[in-house]
Amino acid sequence: MSARIGFLLLAGLAAALAVFPWVGDLIGERFPTSYELRLVMRAMILGIVAIGLNILVGYAGLVSLGQAALYGLGAHVAALLALKAGFPFVPALVLSVLIPAAVGAMLAFPTVRVRGVYLAVITIAFGLVFVNILREWVSFTGGASGLVGIPRPTILGERLGATRSMSFNYYYLIMLFLLASVAVQAALVRSRYGRAMRAAAQSENAARALGINVVAIRTLAFAISAGFAGLGGGLFANLALFVNYETFTFTTSIELLLMVILGGSGTLAGPLVGTTVLFSSTQFLQGLGEWQTFGYGVLLALVLFILPRGIVGSLMRRGGSGETSRATGAWPNWVDGLEPVTARHDDAGQATLAVRGLTLRFGGLTAVNDVTMEVRAGTVHALIGPNGAGKSSLLNVVSGFYPATLGTVTVFGETAGGLPPYVLARRGIARTFQNTELFGQMTVLENVLVGQHPHFRASFLETVLRLPRFRREEREAMAEARRLLQFVGLSAFADDEARNLPFGHQRRLEIARALALRPKLLLLDEPAAGLTHGEIEDLVALIRGLADRGMTIVLVEHHVDMIMAVSDRVTVLDYGEVIADGPPATIQADPRVIEAYFGHATLPAQKVEA
Amino acid sequence: MEAVIQYLLTGLSAGSVYGLIALGFYVMWSAAKAVNFTYGEMFMLGGVLTVVLMELGLPLPVAALTAIAAAALAGAVIERVFVRPFNQESNAIGWMLTTIAVGIMIEASTTATYGPLGRPLPSPLAEEPLRIGGSGIYPQELLLPVAAILITLALEFFYRRTVLGRAMRAVSFNRVAAGLVGIDADRITLLAFAMAGALGALAGFLVAPVIQASASMGVIVGLKGFMVAIIAGIANARGVVVVGILYGIAEKLIEGFLSTAARDAIGFTLMILLLLLFPQGLFGRAEVRKV
Incomplete structure (x- = not known):
């Protein structure tokens, strides 16, 4: 509708x-x-x-x-x-x-x-x-x-x-x-x-x-x-x-809930339709006498089983758009007007992220052990290591999802220890997730708009009354969201539900959404996992392009080729500890790194194959 | 002083009922991360079905066991039909609504057929009150804390020492991983709901001689049991029973020194405040949300 x-x-x-x-x-x-x-x-x-x-x-x-x-x-x-x-x-x-x-x-x-x-x-x-x-x-x-x-x-x-x-x-x-x-x-x-x-x-x-x-x-x-x-x-x-x-008894509460669900919860017209239908049928339900409450129970169950989306929700579903094949755009597509996305960044050479003596324990398990590392502004810093080395855990501490057991995290020159993720996000840390976490039932465009949440200044009252400042901000946000979709080549999918996107597109959308925050520091958790070779090349160009425009990027990845192509510096973790840190070329030759990935090289007869 | 002892004794018995119900919520929640929201109806079935079956001429033990078995079956059916299909996504809320719908149907149909009034369940332990330091209490009421403690210990033994119990804990800890090592997580969940159904009915049967078995006896007790489980943190068996008993005692003290109306208002405010101070519950640990 x-x-x-x-x-x-x-x-x-x-x-x-x-x-x-x-x-x-x-x-x-x-x-x-x-x-x-x-x-x-x-x-x-x-x-x-x-x-x-x-x-x-x-x-x-x-x-x-x-x-x-x-x-x-x-x-x-x-x-x-x-x-x-x-x-x-x-x-x-x-x-x-x-x-x-x-x-x-x-x-x-x-x-x-x-x-x-x-x-x-x-x-x-x-x-x-x-x-x-x-x-x-x-x-x-x-x-x-x-x-x-x-x-x-x-x-x-x-x-x-x-x-x-x-x-x-x-x-x-x-x-x-x-x-x-x-x-x-x-x-x-x-x-x-x-x-x-x-x-x-x-x-x-x-x-x-x-x-x-x-x-x-x-x-x-x-x-x-x-x-x-x-x-x-x-x-x-x-x-x-x-x-x-x-x-005002419990029965009325159930009646109200029934009105919403029957009409279609999460639709604008649902509550009105539900109220009308249920209110008209109360006359009938009252005729049931002592079985009236039972009738409500049956009705609630029936609606949940037969019409979980409610009357309005089911009608809207039926009128879905016919599927047409649409062109996926090339990415990264540096369209005009994207400048604000990378406009706020730390000065080159400054330490955007500094982690000192960081330890993270889950009960008896030490996921990250006394890690110290520094990420300089405008660089791509890769974090590699075998599975379970503590890369994602480290990322989760930096973005505020896990509290550090010991040690300090400094971001943009300020200590960030103990701050919740949303505060860090507002300061300029954006991230993607290893298993993409999109808002599946929102459209592609809406997903990106959510990323702009902290930029709005219009107050609650201005929003509800749709005053000029709210309208202007909403228009600007919409324009930027469309530019970001163009940037990742998803313009043609703007009105699709995010969960219907193919996997590679979901990864792109997650990056566009993270960029909507206009971050100074972007944390990417295995962004290349599941992408095709061609898509990985595009991703490399995108990451490089963002860094060249001043954004600082921390990349957790397994694809060795990609890391070599894109990173300025690499930190290697194994069993939660830093075992090597330096430019990609040095890391590649480091015997400890090879050992961590391929096991002991003590038997000279055994050749390590890459 | 006598009054205080009286409140403590009746509080202990009322609190044990909350504890038992909270235990049932804990069993369901651990397995499914969802519960039968109107679990109080299982409690009601325990009392009402026993009374009905005895009126039909069955002896007490047979009637009680049949009622408990019926509630276990009802618990399993509710899990299979009303919880499982509506608990597929991580943030699902459908199971809340469907189980409420079932609860309404059970309660309303019981009211319409059994009648709105309570009926006594005769028990030899509820005839002559015991005298303890001037306060009176039925032996039946003292049976409740004993049952609560025994069941808690039995449940802990079950969870720790039996294969099935360990499987249940494994499912509670990580459903997918449990599935990977060959545990049928769905069946374990079904079983947990059946166990909870039986446990609720047992509590209803034990308390019926004291409070009379009525169609509406489960609503409030079920809700308070759920709140008790939440305040305790739904984390371990001991915790929920301890909080249940303490809440029962607190209620009787408020009731005795203030009024019945104040009891629920203060009790409820207390719960909100506790939740404000201990978001994870008194015995719960802050769970690390997997990112």
Whole structure:
């Protein structure tokens, strides 16, 4: 579904919602009554909550099983502020968004640090405790009888009514909020925030290596979804003018989740479609009586088995583009405008990376033992050694993925020990992975855009409101991403999902994505593995070209020919220790290196063959 | 003082239940890096099925064993049908949702057929309370910590000393490598879920004489058991049981000195704070994420 069709459908929905209260006047029937009007208003409110949940589930890849409690929290904040503190409608509504968002952040931060699953557990628990408190703390929440007599909301002295016969301007207010929510969702998803959420969900390691603070982005995602839930709650309290815990139980949380998944999580239209379908079928489910909850369980299972992508996701899949053979461009293709990629670099001769006395132990295993090495700016420094020599481990320490047991790492003249990968990435260290780590379900272009994450300056608010600075930065990022794809010859594949690329192309994409960071130091972990001879030659030209333009490159590789062709200096590791260090020609002749690779040369009769 | 002893004793027994449930989560998590999210329903089946089978005229031991076997089977079916197909990618979340769907179905259908109210499970150990320094406790309740300790020791023995247990640890450590040395990782995982099912049902059967067997008895206990396992770090059997017992005691103390409403709110806040301070859990080690 293209953006255009989506926009038309949305406009159609908006028009239908706007006309709905007047249908009776057009066809001359008493329809809708206040009851039906309220049903639609409640559906719109649930739609707002579902949109928030979609950002969490569909984009950030996290599950909340307590969304109803956050919805309820918003409702109770609005109700309590109006009843006990005499707050006017607007400030109470603002707080009914902000308080759940803050609570959401507090729930998310401790849990998403470790595993996403924990968030699901904590949210269920939060939901149960929330209902428990509402039920037991009768003096504050009214217990089972709830909070009654919430005053009818007013804006600028205008009473907001919700009845067919009198006035129903509250209906249009809810509709405006729903449309605004749709717009915010769309803006968010197509911004660095949405891309970072998806990236963190699809490959946490790659996201961290590209300067994304995974914990922060997940916490943000949950805070946003909680804010939407709170908004829905605030609107609900002012519609029903009565709240109690029964509306916000675990069953409602499951219902909300079902709406998102049924409609299609991770699609813009999904939550709206899901809400509409499920809300219409609640009438049927209610007819099941004591088997109603069972019905929800069956429905959830059925959707997951039959329609895992949801209604919208499945429709979009069907309309996939016909496969055409496309031309892969030559690479490296130094197009105009690429200069900024290599523009920031250390002065030649300076030590870009200095490792001193570095030791890395995993339990009793010493992977890296007292390594000291220096990489000068603008050079290609190869790191070689037999399998298990500690090359990748060293790379992982330098990029912040493993904490060093002993020793220091200095990058760009500053100590880097103990800093997390995303901070180092922002300072200018980019890397690729031995087993390519792409964001498989994002397009090729989006993968490169994720690499530009740290360059954006537009604030969250500017992004959500699509203010000029956000638009300009997004345009510039898009142009640079396209240039980088041209650089590696993948322009024709820009809109493919990355996981569908052939292997060699995936390697190219990973390099383009790393370059999007505009790194000063590029760490390549076996970039030639699995490439054809021709591709390796291109890769050599690319690496050489980057170094000639000032970038510093550390290369972990096995291909001896390639190392000889491309490196300025070679460090050889064996059993975690440096056994040789020098220019390629010297290394090639070093007996210790030959021994490390081919075993003992003590028996003179045995000839070492290369 | 008497009150405190009473809280400690009942806390010990309630905490043992959390410990046993947490142990089940640990067994599943080690094998699959996924769990039956609504594992509390296995616990419920242990209690409810025993009651139903006894009402049908079976003697207690037969009824209990049948219930435990049924829960083991249910655990295995859930793994095969609802977890395995939805746990293929490393960041998969599908298994969470599918197991929740199953849990809802089990609980809702039990409520509709067995009824929403709890029924007693007669036990000779829950008739006359023991008097310990002025506080009363049923022998049945004291059975729970004994069972928790014995099962923990048995599980540790199983993991360390038997071929099957070692295979299970190998799968937990590295699924692919275990496969390379000829261990059928899928079957081991299936077995782990069956074991967990039996363990949950056993806990449900043991506690039913004290709390009555009802369709909803598993939800909260299952959830708290999961939280306990997380706080402990899902790293070893001893750790989860110890944290379970401590949490049970803490709950009873809060309940006794404050109120039932405060119990869950404080307990929950405590858990969040602990997780904030010890992201890897109290007994968990920071795992090095393989890059």
